[in-house]
Amino acid sequence: MNVADIDRGTKCRDILTVPGTDIVLPITRICGNLPGQTLLVTGGVHGGEYPGIEAAIRFAAGLDAERLRGAVVVVHLSNPLAFFAKSQYVVPQDGKNLNRVFPGKATGTMAERIAYAIATMAQEADYWVDLHGGDLHEALVPFAIYSDQGGSEVVEQARAMAEAYGIPYILESSAIGGGTYTSAARMGIPAILTEAGQVGQLDEEAVQIHLDGLENILRALGFVPEALAAQAPSQIFRQFMWTNAPETGLFYRAITAGQWIKKGDKAGQICNPYGDKVAEIQASQDGVVLFVATSLAINQGDPLFAVAAP
Numbered sequence: 001m002n003v004a005d006i007d008r009g010t011k012c013r014d015i016l017t018v019p020g021t022d023i024v025l026p027i028t029r030i031c032g033n034l035p036g037q038t039l040l041v042t043g044g045v046h047g048g049e050y051p052g053i054e055a056a057i058r059f060a061a062g063l064d065a066e067r068l069r070g071a072v073v074v075v076h077l078s079n080p081l082a083f084f085a086k087s088q089y090v091v092p093q094d095g096k097n098l099n100r101v102f103p104g105k106a107t108g109t110m111a112e113r114i115a116y117a118i119a120t121m122a123q124e125a126d127y128w129v130d131l132h133g134g135d136l137h138e139a140l141v142p143f144a145i146y147s148d149q150g151g152s153e154v155v156e157q158a159r160a161m162a163e164a165y166g167i168p169y170i171l172e173s174s175a176i177g178g179g180t181y182t183s184a185a186r187m188g189i190p191a192i193l194t195e196a197g198q199v200g201q202l203d204e205e206a207v208q209i210h211l212d213g214l215e216n217i218l219r220a221l222g223f224v225p226e227a228l229a230a231q232a233p234s235q236i237f238r239q240f241m242w243t244n245a246p247e248t249g250l251f252y253r254a255i256t257a258g259q260w261i262k263k264g265d266k267a268g269q270i271c272n273p274y275g276d277k278v279a280e281i282q283a284s285q286d287g288v289v290l291f292v293a294t295s296l297a298i299n300q301g302d303p304l305f306a307v308a309a310p
């Protein structure tokens, strides 16, 4: 499918089929009056990250083809299986995190097939913005991520997109693969993953962060004629250390998203169902807490929190 293969100056609702499954993903394609590049926007790669999904829906509905140069394709809900199952992190059919299996496999498991369908479409895009937020049991402070892969030109463009989005915290990630943005970078497509929203809430402020960010992206990349307004300076981090639960039990957190902490600070503790402490959790490095698990229930290996540092 050619992402821009519709008449100039028009918008159409469409579906992206996932071959080998009965999954169809709702998409909108908007083709501007003037020729240009193609922007892909994806929402709902994680099913419980509602502001990103809502922002994708409203962005697609509100974008006027008349003012657009080039084309925009929006996947409103990339992971309907997780969304309707109210499943945190994973596609329930295979237990896989969709944002760890990109670019997917045509004949793989359910998550891999969905990733493959989206990644195949992404090959025809010039830029990609993937909308996220804290999942059902994640408190989070807004941040944007881009990959350090794909060569200096791709990295520079992705960094410029992250800075244009208007979120104060930015991560340059050295993660190897599996995510939308890392997969995009390896295809030579500048991409960012943007996080706003948390704990399973459809929070209007977070929706607006995404909508403002997307408008900024359109301006920064020349998809619309308006100039990008000056953004507040953002801070770029290159270290991102996750702490996972060493034990299964009840997680009592002692930190909040957005808090600056020091290595060795108490971050929380895990207790057994009798109330006895089974693990003391400490901060792994100095930095800012970008997300922290909010569920009392924790399984061994679950992410507890992540700290970013320069």
Ligand SMILES: [Zn+2]
Binding pocket: 045, 046, 049, 099, 132, 133, 135
């Ligand atoms: Zn996510």
